[in-house]
Amino acid sequence: MVEKELIEECRKGDLHNFRKVVEKSTPLIFSVAFRMLGDEDSARDIVQETLVTIWQKMSKIKTAESYKTWVYRIAVNKCYDELRKQKRQNESRYDDQAWALISNHLSDDGITELESQENAMIINILTNKLSHKQKAVFVLSELEEMPAGEISEITGMTKAVVKANLYYARKNIESLLQKYLKR
Numbered sequence: 317m318v319e320k321e322l323i324e325e326c327r328k329g330d331l332h333n334f335r336k337v338v339e340k341s342t343p344l345i346f347s348v349a350f351r352m353l354g355d356e357d358s359a360r361d362i363v364q365e366t367l368v369t370i371w372q373k374m375s376k377i378k379t380a381e382s383y384k385t386w387v388y389r390i391a392v393n394k395c396y397d398e399l400r401k402q403k404r405q406n407e408s409r410y411d412d413q414a415w416a417l418i419s420n421h422l423s424d425d426g427i428t429e430l431e432s433q434e435n436a437m438i439i440n441i442l443t444n445k446l447s448h449k450q451k452a453v454f455v456l457s458e459l460e461e462m463p464a465g466e467i468s469e470i471t472g473m474t475k476a477v478v479k480a481n482l483y484y485a486r487k488n489i490e491s492l493l494q495k496y497l498k499r
Contacts, residue, residue, distance in 0.1 A: 323383060326374050334374075338367055344384070345391045351455045352395040353402075354440030362398060366391045388456070388470040396448050442489045449473070450485035457482050 325333040342363055349362035369390050377383055439459070443451045449471070456467045457478075464482075468475045 320379065323374070323377055326371075327377070334371060337370070341367065341370070341387055345387060348388060348391050348455060348460060349395055351439055351459045352392070352443075352451060353398055354437060354443075358398055362391060362394045365394050369394075385466060385469045388466075389472075392452050392456070392470055395452070399448050399451070442492060443485070445492065446485050446488055447481075450481045450488070453478055453481040454485040454489070458486075 322333050322336055326337055345363045345366050346359050349359035349366075350356060353359055353362065366387065370387065377386055439455075443454060446454065452471055453467055453473075456462045456470065457464070462470075464475045464478045467473075467478045471478065473481070
């Protein structure tokens, strides 16, 4: 990920080295934000907000080992904020056409390869009814393939709470899929 020396130089205010941090951090931030929010523009906004926060608080990072977890925590919290904002704005609900898209792209082996926009829409539909915590845990575990311990560090939840949220997220998504695939 990001080397300790690079972090040290950035902590001293070295903007040139911060560009290297940005290059290395942007893909992982975008991946989480895109999967949690399901919208490329919102994900890009989260990337920018996260990078600004990283620059402002770089002095608080202690080790290169904790950098990745720290970045994920910032990105996930920014996504929580965006999800709360969207909820307040009563974002539109998905209709039967959206569920038809999912049904058309499911095979016996699961979801086939789709365009990133369609993937985002499907993830958004399936995770739309999850709590923010369940959505974060689901994205980090199932899509980012992180272990429960790392998710615990990122979200501040205990491992048991992470596992419980993941269990309920999977059950909710399974229930939604079963409901709409039977149509």
